[in-house]
Amino acid sequence: MRQVLQTPQSIPVAIEKSSSTIKYDRFGVLPTRQGLWTPAAGKSICLTAVQGTASLAVSILLSDGSDDFLSLRITTPFSTVNQNFPSPYQLKANNTLMVRTSDEQIDxxxxxxxxxxxxxxxxxxxxxxxxxxxxxxxxxxxxxxxxxxxxxxxxxxxxxxxxxxxxxxxxxxxxxxxxxxxxxxxxxxxxxxxxxxxxxxxxxxxxxxxxxxxxxxxxxxxxxxxxxxxxxxxxxxxxxxxxxxxxxxxxxxxxxxxxxxxxxxxxxxxxxxxxxxxxxxxxxxxxxx
Missing domain, CATH: 2.60.120 (Jelly Rolls)
Structure with missing residues (x-):
């Protein structure tokens, strides 16, 4: 079952009912990885969906610790890219979900x-x-x-x-x-x-x-x-x-x-x-x- 929620920037998103946690962040150019979500001790993050929006073209890369596992390429200014996982993507235990950017458009x-x-x-x-x-x-x-x-x-x-x-x-x-x-x-x-x-x-x-x-x-x-x-x-x-x-x-x-x-x-x-x-x-x- 799916429900529609509003993010802090009023962007409508569809998420799985079982997704009990929503993490939101806003950032500019990130040449090195930055932590987005750190699980409780001994636990793993199970990711069900990701939504990215950018004001200029950019690639947003997510990683399980130091291992990249997802790249969202946004090519049109102020457009949105969604990634829904058919089954939850589980990170390694105790690993922080990290983000960095590449191929940033400079205007x-x-x-x-x-x-x-x-x-x-x-x-x-x-x-x-x-x-x-x-x-x-x-x-x-x-x-x-x-x-x-x-x-x-x-x-x-x-x-x-x-x-x-x-x-x-x-x-x-x-x-x-x-x-x-x-x-x-x-x-x-x-x-x-x-x-x-x-x-x-x-x-x-x-x-x-x-x-x-x-x-x-x-x-x-x-x-x-x-x-x-x-x-x-x-x-x-x-x-x-x-x-x-x-x-x-x-x-x-x-x-x-x-x-x-x-x-x-x-x-x-x-x-x-x-x-x-x-x-x-x-x-x-x-x-x-």
């Missing part, structure tokens, strides 16, 4: 800024076409030119809409900031600099990622191959990493200290690449003998 998405606002740097706001820095790189640039009689500068602050719709079911694997920019000097007077920054929220202090400067004639071109900075450790170190993703900002500062026409700083885009793996849900049905 990477890149976003450009949603907003670009110029703030003063050393009292200057000389960038032109600031809105060209919004969105993904496309060849349209915000520019800062040197001037004949004054030093020039500016600070472009970029905001983002990065939170995935189903963030509660995803784990952050990597976060990378990519600056598509260019610094060109045709007149070797003074120093021209680009300062690259980020911060986890608008109230936090800016964190400098790099400073690139030129004082001699030449060009540093990152419009095709960007300057990349991995901020994963900082993001995952927050109490709630998704809060950082929701509120983070980047900043691109340009400065020409030399007096003379012909030096240029350009910004095409500052992109954020976020790579995630899925959260997995597993429900076990069975009993101990």
């Amino acid at each position: 990477c998405n890149t976003s450009g800024a949603a907003t670009a606002t110029q703030a003063a740097y050393n009292g200057r706001t000389d960038f032109t076409n600031v809105n060209n820095a919004v969105g993904l790189r496309n060849g349209s640039v915000a520019s800062l030119a040197s001037a004949l009689l004054t030093q020039t500068g500016g600070n472009i602050v970029l905001g983002y809409n990065l939170l995935p719709a189903l963030a509660d079911y995803l784990d952050i694997e990597q976060v990378v900031i990519k600056f598509y920019c260019r610094l060109s000097l045709t007149l070797a007077v003074g120093v021209s600099s680009m300062l690259l920054n980020w911060r986890p929220n608008p109230q936090a202090a800016w964190i400098q990622l790099d400073q690139i400067s030129l004082a001699i004639i030449g060009t540093l071109n990152y419009l095709t191959n960007p300057l990349e900075f991995d901020i994963t450790t900082a993001v995952l170190g927050a109490a709630n990493p998704w809060d950082v993703i929701t509120t983070l900002q980047t900043s691109f500062i340009g400065s020409h200290t030399g007096l003379g026409i012909g030096n240029t700083i350009q910004l095409d885009a500052v992109e954020i690449e976020i790579c995630t793996t899925g959260q997995n849900q597993l429900t076990l049905f069975g009993y101990e003998v």
Whole structure:
């Protein structure tokens, strides 16, 4: 006889009437085995059914101690795979039922800024076409030119809409900031600099990622191959990493200290690449003998 129960995530499952124990767990990537069910001393687990759900493709492997005996391959995001045993699968006495994952899908998405606002740097706001820095790189640039009689500068602050719709079911694997920019000097007077920054929220202090400067004639071109900075450790170190993703900002500062026409700083885009793996849900049905 079968009955329908609801798991803690309200997923309907059909189980055998004799399955007196239901074990539920939710986990992300598990490269090494983790215990799910430890029987009472001297007893064995008898498994009658297993149900797995994953937000991204993954293989969920169950083992009797260190011996794998079942692999659930989930290929479609947010789909469910069921395994019902014609007769209970009995583990060895005292063995813990273990789980690990493999072949995890990593999903990477890149976003450009949603907003670009110029703030003063050393009292200057000389960038032109600031809105060209919004969105993904496309060849349209915000520019800062040197001037004949004054030093020039500016600070472009970029905001983002990065939170995935189903963030509660995803784990952050990597976060990378990519600056598509260019610094060109045709007149070797003074120093021209680009300062690259980020911060986890608008109230936090800016964190400098790099400073690139030129004082001699030449060009540093990152419009095709960007300057990349991995901020994963900082993001995952927050109490709630998704809060950082929701509120983070980047900043691109340009400065020409030399007096003379012909030096240029350009910004095409500052992109954020976020790579995630899925959260997995597993429900076990069975009993101990």
